[in-house]
Amino acid sequence: MTAPRTLYEKIVDSHNVLTLSGEGRDATILLYIDRTVLNEYTSPQAFSGLRENGRKAWRPQAALGVVDHVNSTAPLRTNHVDDADAQKQIDYFATNGKDFNIEMFDVLDARQGIEHVVLPELGLVQPGMVIAAGDSHTTTYGAFGSIGFGIGTSDIEHLLATQTLPYKPLKNMRATVRGQTPAGVAAKDIIMHLIRTIGADGADSHALELDGDAIQALDVEERMTICNMAVECGARVALVAPDAKVYAYLSGRPRAPSPELLERAQASWAELYSDPDAHFDREVVIDASDIAPTVTWGTSPDQAASIDQAIPYPHEMPQAKQADVARALTYMGLAPGLPLVDVKIDHAFIGSCTNGRISDLRDAARVLKGRQIADGVRAIVSPGSSSVRRQAEAEGLDRIFKDAGFEWRQSGCSMCLAMNDDVLNAGERCASSTNRNFEGRQGSGGRTHLMSPAMVAAAAVVGRLTDVRKLPALEI
Numbered sequence: 001m002t003a004p005r006t007l008y009e010k011i012v013d014s015h016n017v018l019t020l021s022g023e024g025r026d027a028t029i030l031l032y033i034d035r036t037v038l039n040e041y042t043s044p045q046a047f048s049g050l051r052e053n054g055r056k057a058w059r060p061q062a063a064l065g066v067v068d069h070v071n072s073t074a075p076l077r078t079n080h081v082d083d084a085d086a087q088k089q090i091d092y093f094a095t096n097g098k099d100f101n102i103e104m105f106d107v108l109d110a111r112q113g114i115e116h117v118v119l120p121e122l123g124l125v126q127p128g129m130v131i132a133a134g135d136s137h138t139t140t141y142g143a144f145g146s147i148g149f150g151i152g153t154s155d156i157e158h159l160l161a162t163q164t165l166p167y168k169p170l171k172n173m174r175a176t177v178r179g180q181t182p183a184g185v186a187a188k189d190i191i192m193h194l195i196r197t198i199g200a201d202g203a204d205s206h207a208l209e210l211d212g213d214a215i216q217a218l219d220v221e222e223r224m225t226i227c228n229m230a231v232e233c234g235a236r237v238a239l240v241a242p243d244a245k246v247y248a249y250l251s252g253r254p255r256a257p258s259p260e261l262l263e264r265a266q267a268s269w270a271e272l273y274s275d276p277d278a279h280f281d282r283e284v285v286i287d288a289s290d291i292a293p294t295v296t297w298g299t300s301p302d303q304a305a306s307i308d309q310a311i312p313y314p315h316e317m318p319q320a321k322q323a324d325v326a327r328a329l330t331y332m333g334l335a336p337g338l339p340l341v342d343v344k345i346d347h348a349f350i351g352s353c354t355n356g357r358i359s360d361l362r363d364a365a366r367v368l369k370g371r372q373i374a375d376g377v378r379a380i381v382s383p384g385s386s387s388v389r390r391q392a393e394a395e396g397l398d399r400i401f402k403d404a405g406f407e408w409r410q411s412g413c414s415m416c417l418a419m420n421d422d423v424l425n426a427g428e429r430c431a432s433s434t435n436r437n438f439e440g441r442q443g444s445g446g447r448t449h450l451m452s453p454a455m456v457a458a459a460a461v462v463g464r465l466t467d468v469r470k471l472p473a474l475e476i
Contacts, residue, residue, distance in 0.1 A: 004275035008207040031167035040093035042134030046156035065104035073409040113385020116353035123253025127242040143223035145242030173206035177214035184469040187222035188452035204234030232301040298328035347430035348460035355433035356384025366473035367457035373405035374463030382414035431459035
């Protein structure tokens with residue numbers, strides 16, 4: 001009999017081509033990669049390396065390219081950007097698609113969007129797969145019971161040339177969220193609470209499996225949010241065992257298996273779970289009833305608190321963290337002891353690979369319906385893909401956003417990172433549904449507070465960080 005295995009170990013074992021060196025926990029293996037998604041920002045050097053070495057893409061049909069990082073999200077869609085270097089990246093990306101026979105979605109393509117939104121909505125992410133890509137938030141795909149992880153440029157070159165990667169298997173960690181979350185608590189709050197609890201390095205070098213009643217109750221898009229941000233507590237892989245919700249999500253997607261193949265696949269996918277006696281190197285248990293709407297106050301995703309709390313004093317923190325907390329508060333322009341609900345904002349942003357899907361826009365629209373954003377606040381919504389944008393317009397969500405005072409933008413990474421024309425100026429403060437709040441992440445000197453889309457909408461209406469539970473959502 002085989003020893004009990006975790007879900008992560010089962011998928012790795014099924015993709016192990018051969019052992020390169022070592023054995024057991026110290027082994028380095030050659031891992032087969034089912035699929036990759038490319039963007040214009042992290043792929044140029046990889047393609048240049050292929051050219052210089054006279055190599056072709058081994059399985060070009062297993063790759064998809066999307067322009068998402070540097071493009072403008074201005075309402076009038078164009079394939080041109082004002083930044084010369086960004087334009088070179090876009091142009092070179094198109095050239096690489098043609099030269100290496102890889103399908104590419106430019107910004108004028110009806111299927112364009114953020115890579116981690118586009119790949120799942122096409123049905124290209126399926127249980128049991130291994131997907132590697134040049135972006136750390138590739139962990140998103142764990143919501144389907146597949147392994148997803150970010151890689152560097154040299155790894156992208158190796159992957160395109162061989163469809164494999166040298167790989168050192170990770171340790172196993174499980175986070176169990178017991179019970180049901182209180183009303184007003186979103187998937188974003190669950191993962192931010194976990195990060196706050198275990199720290200920004202709490203899952204470092206681990207594959208993190210998420211389980212428990214609260215996780216199983218989430219729909220697939222909510223699970224994507226959690227797996228997407230798991231990298232912010234150090235996890236290299238995040239996983240949720242696939243279930244009927246995943247199968248229903250895949251059914252009818254443009255690139256998903258046919259109904260007959262999907263039915264046959266479910267028999268093997270049903271084996272994708274951790275065995276009852278499987279060993280986890282670390283276990284964490286969270287009580288869902290302890291989770292409240294959460295926001296960050298500092299410059300690391302674990303510098304966060306429940307919205308009804310105050311900004312901490314450095315001396316209240318562990319000795320090793322006091323200097324970092326003091327630095328973060330100086331950068332953020334915040335005083336210890338200030339209630340979070342008294343923090344005023346200048347900007348509100350809804351979008352990103354974390355929270356730019358249709359369910360995220362619906363959540364925000366329920367808060368915004370019939371309301372106006374506060375004076376002095378600039379609010380932007382950038383749907384995660386062109387498909388999401390069209391669906392939102394068909395449902396009338398765009399009208400709700402525009403009537404409330406939000407700018408209705410095109411799809412792209414937008415204000416998640418300062419790599420396009422949606423940026424904060426120094427000292428400006430943003431309520432953001434994104435994934436990182438590092439210094440300068442949204443613009444040099446910009447100050448970022450992470451939260452759920454509904455919390456962003458509430459902050460935009462009030463003009464400061466706000467408990468969304470004080471603004472009851474409406475039916476749409």
